[in-house]
Amino acid sequence: MIVSVIGVGYLGAVHAAAMAELGHDVIGLDVDSGRVAAMQAGRAPFHEPGFEEILRRGLAAGRLRFTTDYAEIAHADVHFLGLGTPQRADGFGADLRYLEAAVASLAAVLPARGGAPTLVVGKSTVPAGTARRLRAQLTAVPGADLMWNPEFLREGFAVQDTLAPDRLVYGVAAPDTPAADAQVALLDAVYAQLIAAEVPRLVMGFETAELVKVSANAFLATKISFINAIAELCEATGGDVTDVARAIGMDDRIGGKFLRAGIGFGGGCLPKDIRAFIASAEDLGVGEALGFLREVDAVNQRRRVRVVEIARELLGDLAGRRITVLGAAFKPDSDDVRDSPALEVVSRLMSAGAHVTVTDPEALDNAAKRVPGLVGEPHTEQALAGAELVLLLTEWREYRGLDPVRVRNLVAAPRMIDGRNVLDPGVWRDAGWEIRSLGRGAGPANGTSVVDGPAARPDLPIPA
Incomplete structure (x- = not known):
């Protein structure tokens, strides 16, 4: 099939390359000519494991190309909308202007198809009611209609999540009608390989599909903030949040994923999506239903x-103190620094007068654009040299695997704040370090649980 993807930022770029990987002829469109030129040259504009490989494979096979001209995508059978929906500058709501502009631009060129059936498919995370409003923009275009097919990508696993998703959700204007059946059949043809591999496919109304996505993000955010709220109690009582999380996670009604206490969630999705969800509920007159999400955000x-408070407890006045921060990205295996907890901590430390050096395997360039005056050092050992305090704030594998004995010889003072609870405090204390881990008491059992788990084994992958 001939497929277009409008908006080749993080979501759209991965989707475009993945659709080419599935054998379709794909045209990616973006208004950013620099991004388009880089992608056309096979250069990934962001770090995502496996993405550059499928990008170059699609280009080399002639199944993938990029443009800034809507006229060049008018002939596509299916148009995916992969545009961002950032938080509005004037409140919590989602800014939908990029989606609305894209649909308007697309509607202007679609008449060139002469009324042949064409399907516009939304991928972005939006408030309930958005799809129906965007569909109204296409009513004057013969043969055009709209579906909603929300994405469920995890940064660091986006290629895998696109090519082997755990479910496909289709939102249609009116389920169980001939028109909806025809649209479903067309989108099924796009995802034929996934459906043949028995990926579950759910068809529902527009608003339900929109709510599935924002509900999933809100639930994950709530689970993270819940264990971080328990971490606050553990810090007040001397308890160990990692043991609490391990124990409650063994209950299959709860599960262990997203129960790692630390400095919380960030990135371009969860923070702005839960705020947009709150705003949407308030616009609908049911704001009290999601009032708890305000506390989820506040805990985070x-x-x-x-x-920063722990840093002051360890160092006193932060002015002039040399602090090294391990990690700038909001999560490992990504160079995304949008709403990065690590960078907010860095900014607060710098505001307090500390001399902060930041290291990260992939995100330093993006971090420097976000934090004026940031001092970045790509080499971990050089970043650690002379530090009076080290903060582990992004759980990259290389930081989880640091040798505390060897690293102790690099720093000026062996003090560590493990902001992600991925280090074994007992091992680091035995190596001569003063270590503080969020939500873990200072008792003799700290870090010595006999139950195996990610906190006790740095070699294990961190749940997304």
């Missing part, structure tokens, strides 16, 4: 402040 923000 408090953990960032708590890291």
